[in-house]
Amino acid sequence: MKLSINQSRKLWWAISAAAIITGIAAMLISWQQIGAPLRPSLDFVGGTRLQLERDCTQPNNCAQPIDITAVREVLAAQGLSNSSIQILGQEQQGISIRTSTLDVEQRTQLQDALSQRIGAFAPQSTQIDTVGPTIGRQLLSSGLLALIVSFGGIIVYISLRFQLDFAVFAITALLHDVFVTAGVFAILGLVWSVEVDSLFIVALLTITGFSVNDTVVIYDRIREILKVNPDRSISEIVDDAVNQTLARSINTTLTTMLALFAIFLFGGETLKNFALALIIGFICGAYSSIFIASTLLSWWRERNGQRLATQSTAVIDSPPEDT
Amino acid sequence: MQRQRSLLALIVVLAIAAIVAIARIPIPLGLDLQGGSQLTIQVQPTAEIPQITDRELEAVQRVIENRINGLGVSEPVVQTVGQDQILVQLPGVSNPEQAERVLGGTAQLEFRTQRPGTEAQLFAEQQVRLGLLAKQQELRATNNTTEIQQNQEAIERSNAAIAQLFESTNPPLTGRNLEDAYGQPTQAPNNWEVGIRFDSPGAELFAQLTRDLAGTGRSIGIFLDNELISAPTVGPQFAQTGITGGSAVITGRFTAQEANDLAIQLRGGALPVPVEIVENRTVGATLGRDSIQRSIYAGIGGLILVLIFMVVYYRVPGIIADLSLCVYALLTWASFALLGVTLTLPGIAGFILSIGMAVDANVLIFERTREELRAGKSLYRSVESGFYRAFSSILDSNVTTWIACAALFWLGAGLVRGFALTLALGIAVSMFTAITCSRTLMFIAISLPSLRKPELYCPNLPTVRRAEVAR
Numbered sequence: 152m153k154l155s156i157n158q159s160r161k162l163w164w165a166i167s168a169a170a171i172i173t174g175i176a177a178m179l180i181s182w183q184q185i186g187a188p189l190r191p192s193l194d195f196v197g198g199t200r201l202q203l204e205r206d207c208t209q210p211n212n213c214a215q216p217i218d219i220t221a222v223r224e225v226l227a228a229q230g231l232s233n234s235s236i237q238i239l240g241q242e243q244q245g246i247s248i249r250t251s252t253l254d255v256e257q258r259t260q261l262q263d264a265l266s267q268r269i270g271a272f273a274p275q276s277t278q279i280d281t282v283g284p285t286i287g288r289q290l291l292s293s294g295l296l297a298l299i300v301s302f303g304g305i306i307v308y309i310s311l312r313f314q315l316d317f318a319v320f321a322i323t324a325l326l327h328d329v330f331v332t333a334g335v336f337a338i339l340g341l342v343w344s345v346e347v348d349s350l351f352i353v354a355l356l357t358i359t360g361f362s363v364n365d366t367v368v369i370y371d372r373i374r375e376i377l378k379v380n381p382d383r384s385i386s387e388i389v390d391d392a393v394n395q396t397l398a399r400s401i402n403t404t405l406t407t408m409l410a411l412f413a414i415f416l417f418g419g420e421t422l423k424n425f426a427l428a429l430i431i432g433f434i435c436g437a438y439s440s441i442f443i444a445s446t447l448l449s450w451w452r453e454r455n456g457q458r459l460a461t462q463s464t465a466v467i468d469s470p471p472e473d474t
Numbered sequence: 475m476q477r478q479r480s481l482l483a484l485i486v487v488l489a490i491a492a493i494v495a496i497a498r499i500p501i502p503l504g505l506d507l508q509g510g511s512q513l514t515i516q517v518q519p520t521a522e523i524p525q526i527t528d529r530e531l532e533a534v535q536r537v538i539e540n541r542i543n544g545l546g547v548s549e550p551v552v553q554t555v556g557q558d559q560i561l562v563q564l565p566g567v568s569n570p571e572q573a574e575r576v577l578g579g580t581a582q583l584e585f586r587t588q589r590p591g592t593e594a595q596l597f598a599e600q601q602v603r604l605g606l607l608a609k610q611q612e613l614r615a616t617n618n619t620t621e622i623q624q625n626q627e628a629i630e631r632s633n634a635a636i637a638q639l640f641e642s643t644n645p646p647l648t649g650r651n652l653e654d655a656y657g658q659p660t661q662a663p664n665n666w667e668v669g670i671r672f673d674s675p676g677a678e679l680f681a682q683l684t685r686d687l688a689g690t691g692r693s694i695g696i697f698l699d700n701e702l703i704s705a706p707t708v709g710p711q712f713a714q715t716g717i718t719g720g721s722a723v724i725t726g727r728f729t730a731q732e733a734n735d736l737a738i739q740l741r742g743g744a745l746p747v748p749v750e751i752v753e754n755r756t757v758g759a760t761l762g763r764d765s766i767q768r769s770i771y772a773g774i775g776g777l778i779l780v781l782i783f784m785v786v787y788y789r790v791p792g793i794i795a796d797l798s799l800c801v802y803a804l805l806t807w808a809s810f811a812l813l814g815v816t817l818t819l820p821g822i823a824g825f826i827l828s829i830g831m832a833v834d835a836n837v838l839i840f841e842r843t844r845e846e847l848r849a850g851k852s853l854y855r856s857v858e859s860g861f862y863r864a865f866s867s868i869l870d871s872n873v874t875t876w877i878a879c880a881a882l883f884w885l886g887a888g889l890v891r892g893f894a895l896t897l898a899l900g901i902a903v904s905m906f907t908a909i910t911c912s913r914t915l916m917f918i919a920i921s922l923p924s925l926r927k928p929e930l931y932c933p934n935l936p937t938v939r940r941a942e943v944a945r
Contacts, residue, residue: 255574255751274568275509275760283752286514293885301881305874312870350820353890356882357827357897360875367870368838375863399834399841402787406780406837407830413776414826419768421506422823429827 153394157386160446167327167443174334181337189333190340192348195291197284199253203265204245206273216243217269225264226250229257245276252283294352298329301356305363313370316451321366324444328362328435329355335431350425358432361407365400365440372396373448389449393441404437478921481914489801492808499811504818504892505563507766509759511570515560515577516752523747526558533742534749535560537581540698540739545573546626548614560749566619568758574751582699583649583743586640587683588692596639596693596705603632636702640695643683651676653720655740657733660725666733668724670740677720684708685716698743704736769822776826777803780833788840790919790930795836798911802832806903810896820893828900831875835908838864844932853920853928861913868908872901 156163178188193200207213222236231250239245246269253261258279266272282290302322309318332355339345372392380388408430415426505512517526517534531554538560542550551563564573588596606629613622653671660667672680687694689710696704706724708717724736781799784792806825810817843860847853875897882894919925 255571255578259571273758273760275758277568277756277758278761279511279570279754279756281751281754283516283750286516286752294890297881297885300885301878304877304881308873308877349886349890353820353882353886353893356878360878363874364834364871367874368867371867371870395845396841398844399837402837402841403830403834406783406833407827409779409783410776410826410830413772413779414769414823417768417772417775418823419765419819421765421819422769422772425820425823 153390154397155390156393156442156446157390157449160442160450163442163446167331167439171327171330171334174330174337177334177337177341181341184341189337189347189351190344191291192346193249193280193282193287194348195287197252197282197287198249199251199258199282200247200249200278200280201258201262202239202245202247202278203262203272204240204276205269206271207244208273209271212270213242213244217246221268222246222248222265225268226261229261229264231261252281290349294349298352298356298359301359305359309363309367309370313374317370317448320444320447320451321363321370323447324366324436324439325359325362327439327443328358328432331435332358332428332432336428345424348424350421351428354425354428354432357429358436361433362436362439365403365436366444368399369393369396369440369445370448373445385449385452389445393445397441400437400441404433407433478914478917481910482918485801485911485914489804492804495808495811496804501807501811502814502816503762503766504816504821505565505755505762506757506819507762507817508565509568509757509762510563510565511567511573511754511756513562513564513570513573513577513751514555514753515562516750517558517560518748518750519558520747526747529741530747531558531560533738533744534581534747535742536735536738537698537742538562538577538749540701540703540742541576542573544626544630544699544701545576546610546622547573548619548622559752566759568756570754570756574754578749578751581649581743582697583652583740584642584697585647585680585683586642586695586697587687588640588695588705590690590692592639593691596636599632599636599639600702600705603629603636606632633701636695637697637700640697640702643679645679647672647676647679647683649740649744651679652740652744655737655744657728657730657737658723659730664729666728666730667726668728668733668737668740670722670724672720674720677718680720680722681716681718683716684712684722685714688712688716696740698739703739765819769819769826773822773826777829780829784833784836788836789933790925791836791840791843791916794912794915794919795833795840797915798836798907799829799832801911802904802907803829805907806900809899809903813899815895815899816892817896818892820890821896824893824896825900828897828904831872831897831901832904832907834871835864835868835904836912838867839908839912840931847928847932853926853931856931857916857920861909861916865909868905872905875901 181190182188187196205213205217217238219236219238223232226232226234226236226248234248234250237247239247246265248261250261258281262272302325305325306318306322309321336345336347336351340347369392372395373388376383376388376392411426411430411433414422415430418426515538517531519526523530535552535554539552542552542562542564545564547564547567549565551561553561555561562573562577564570567573606625610622610625610629613625651672653673653676655668655670657666658669659665683694688708689712691707693705693707695702696706704724706726728736777799781796784795784799786792788795806828809815810825815821839860842864843856846856846859851859879894879898879901883891883898886894
């Protein structure tokens with residue numbers, strides 16, 4: 152089987168454009184509804200999240216599931232009625248409450264009021280996250296800065312190792328992956344109130360690395376074929392390069408997916424959305440390397456009618472004899 | 475062949491060393507895994523101190539350390555972050571309310587006079603306190619929380635008893651009046667003293683205080699947050715006027731470090747900068763344990779799936795890849811232990827992901843080997859060029875991931891850095907194992923006659939070619 156990706160490249164571009172436009176539309180709707188393109192967690196906007204679990208070693212403490220209206224009443228009495236509440240666990244013995252930023256006095260007061268009404272909580276299973284608004288903005292800006300810096304670094308590296316147009320299209324593919332992933336999370340945020348936290352930015356950066364990684368492997372092969380057959384048409388060369396690296400692209404994505412699905416299924420709450428973002432991003436990364444970065448490159452070089460002699464930074468000759 | 479043998483020996487030695495390192499050096503767990511409280515404290519500038527410098531931050535850090543030590547938590551960590559923040563980690567604390575109350579608020583430094591007739595009592599109490607503090611040091615190493623707590627209460631009683639022996643001046647001489655404190659060497663070698671300087675109301679109060687105490691044998695009690703940090707006496711020569719001019723030195727057999735430490739404490743107490751807790755991340759111990767268990771399942775589950783996939787798809791090279799993946803996992807884990815990486819939940823995720831990267835290097839090589847085999851090359855040549863030609867792809871793809879990791883490491887904070895570090899380390903080790911371990915094992919495999927069958931390396935080779943290869 153041979154894949155002629157350049158034949159139907161308009162189709163691939165259309166698919167990607169549709170995915171990106173859907174994502175941007177979701178972000179715009181989200182912007183109107185909650186004032187941010189993605190639903191930000193307290194990492195970025197500040198706030199307090201309290202996760203409490205009843206202490207089931209005490210007699211009769213866990214007889215009933217936690218009643219969400221009781222929790223709501225307690226919060227209303229504390230003047231925190233616009234908080235979001237979630238009941239956790241199969242036995243419904245845990246609660247997660249997100250409020251505006253509380254200081255220590257307000258928080259202890261809330262905790263005391265809750266345990267009076269609902270039952271004693273186990274301190275060993277408590278989780279408290281409080282982030283002040285300033286530090287939230289700081290986390291967001293340093294995360295975005297990290298993204299921009301790594302984009303810059305990658306452009307420079309690929310321009311040095313390959314050529315500038317390679318780098319530009321690698322970054323295009325990468326932005327494609329980042330946008331699609333963000334778009335999916337915008338939709339998830341609208342539909343299931345999925346939030347993005349600082350781990351989401353980490354996921355985007357990791358996607359950046361892996362996506363370029365996929366692209367680079369194909370580019371590497373294009374460069375190699377170009378060097379041996381500088382007179383062949385660029386479309387053919389790109390098609391060949393993609394086909395020759397296809398098994399690798401699929402297998403690597405597959406093995407990484409195995410690891411990621413393991414994290415997604417067993418890795419605990421904190422890592423679930425992180426793994427999900429990576430799964431979406433890596434699948435996009437494999438797709439965009441094969442169908443976007445390569446086809447854009449051949450389109451560009453065809454349009455400019457260049458028979459580009461490649462830089463000979465990598466020596467691809469026959470290997471030395473090993474004894 | 476000789477080279478392969480010595481490389482194999484090297485790999486075996488490294489693997490054994492890695493096992494020893496893993497067994498000997500425990501990897502410290504982050505607070506999200508062992509449970510505990512992490513507080514970020516923001517030092518706020520005021521009209522008097524518009525800019526927080528390193529000197530001020532250091533002084534505030536010392537004040538925070540003093541207060542943390544008063545909490546009786548085992549192995550607390552206090553470190554500065556950036557320009558104006560201090561990070562406090564309290565392992566095992568799942569109700570940080572007490573810590574939050576103690577840590578907020580400005581430091582209270584006060585110079586008090588010792589009550590008459592309490593000299594012997596002060597000496598005795600100080601001995602008791604020294605004993606308790608020494609005991610606390612020992613206890614901290616044992617992690618015995620209840621005993622630490624009990625001993626801490628004893629220390630507090632002792633502190634209170636000592637504070638009873640002193641009285642405030644009228645009006646009180648506090649840190650507000652202290653302009654500066656600094657360690658300086660004396661004329662005698664290896665002997666240091668602490669210079670202090672007061673503003674003019676402070677100078678007057680200090681002169682009065684020292685005149686009262688001069689030559690009596692009673693001490694000035696310097697209290698930071700109600701805890702006695704120094705009790706210097708005043709020489710009889712000041713009995714007439716007291717120490718005037720607002721400057722004084724505290725002498726004693728100070729080393730440079732002790733003098734600086736006291737000076738920093740004094741400066742911290744003199745600082746009118748308020749501090750605020752801007753971030754609190756607390757994870758209960760049970761939750762942490764849950765996370766570890768789950769991530770171990772995730773890691774092992776992922777690894778096993780990958781190992782099975784490799785053998786099924788790549789056959790003999792797959793087995794070799796699996797072996798080198800195991801070596802990879804050992805070496806990476808050992809490098810975490812040796813470099814003192816603190817393991818966090820995102821860190822574990824980074825490690826599991828790096829397994830994916832390690833597989834990628836092998837996949838690149840084996841796919842290349844297959845291509846060469848299909849192109850009709852001999853088994854040896856195919857393996858050789860598989861490694862050789864895949865290398866530039868491996869290098870390029872790893873460097874780009876490193877760039878992303880570097881950006882994360884320099885600009886990220888806390889948990890994010892842990893992830894970047896483990897992923898970057900993992901990739902470095904994976905390059906090493908792919909080009910040494912996989913390579914060596916592969917050449918050893920093709921040197922064994924029973925394994926020298928191309929179909930074990932690439933299924934569905936065209937028969938004509940197979941005949942050629944066998945020839």
